[in-house]
Amino acid sequence: MKHPVIGITTFIGKNNQEVPKNFIDVISEEEGIPMLLPEIENEELIREQVMNIDALLLTGGDDVDPALYGEDPHQSLANVEPDRDKYELKLIDYALERGIPILGICRGSHMLNVHGGGTVYQDIYKQIDADLIKHQRHDKQEHFTHKVNIQEGTKMREIVGEAEIFTISNHHQAVNKVADNFKVAARTNDGIVEAIESKEPGFLIGLQWHPEDRYHTDDASKNIINKFVEAARV
Template structure:
């Protein structure tokens, strides 16, 4: 237990957001938004969530300097031009401002060495950022739509961790996950390794072993009942923040009150 009067540090986790038209009350306006499940899931495991709406790439380092961890959230398909391909007929219209912003956020987070978790689109971005490619319409490759299900609903399927991976240290057994995606990782990027697979061979998790914590999952842990992925991310962010604070104290830098 923490000593009386000593504050427990709640890590601040930045989340990338959608940029979409939305309606609430009498309003219909462009909005930066996220499903509330992201914030609730982080709060439940001891973190504070802060939304990072699309901005200019030049602002990414400033944003990343103020958070203890980064979550790249789900959303629209990435622009296939980012990995040198033409769009598939079923590839969604991309949002270039979001693609550029999240690419810059990821670059800044890896340079600073803070924990990164990519969820669904976020995992795909991590792979493309490292020079990998995507399957633009997964049913063409696996012959079924188990990963997608019906529009607006999550489906469930089993994923199995790769023994010896860091992800296997978080979740060593096969688990059932909440899923909704029609794209997936094809060729892994430089320095990226697969950390879990679906039963049909689809890569369901990846990681960057050279980083302290950089994990991508193709499913939506915020929509499931297993908190371990979020717990691992928040624990890594807490340790990262503590290490940064210790380094600042050693250097004689002023600390936040």
């Protein structure tokens, strides 16, 4: 059996470029080879990074720079990493060029949407005039945050096999205008977009929630990671 190499994006920590260990663990448990992708500037080397992986996992982190989708910063915008944004946009360019599977989680979903020409709510609580449910957790427990409704006829419904699932979610931003190459695959009961997927065949999915956090105890979360790694074996 082929052991696909899964490139995992990193973010700037206090002293290093790092990534939550959960991402590494769930990929390796699916018998994928996790490869951390440090942020670099040389475009030729970025292309070589992508040439040496079988799938791309875009992880969470700081807010996406609103300048990328033509907006001024809202007063509730949190930290941004413009250099990381630039790097990940190039990763997406080359991954799409190769046609390898891409999974974006939380910020990663926003990057996929912005890359395709979509926009992001800089702060859902300040920019949406509605009675929203709680989307941000303030604890480290691995319990579910809220329910998500999976749209019928989507790849996500095929993967999880259910119309409703409970998820772990922790965000103050969300997809706003959906990019033309994507469609909405899931929403919460308050209407927030929780998943987008490509309109074309293949594995190109952005999730607002964190399946890596419930991989060991939740079938839907495990199925998502499993199908992503399986797609990389082809």
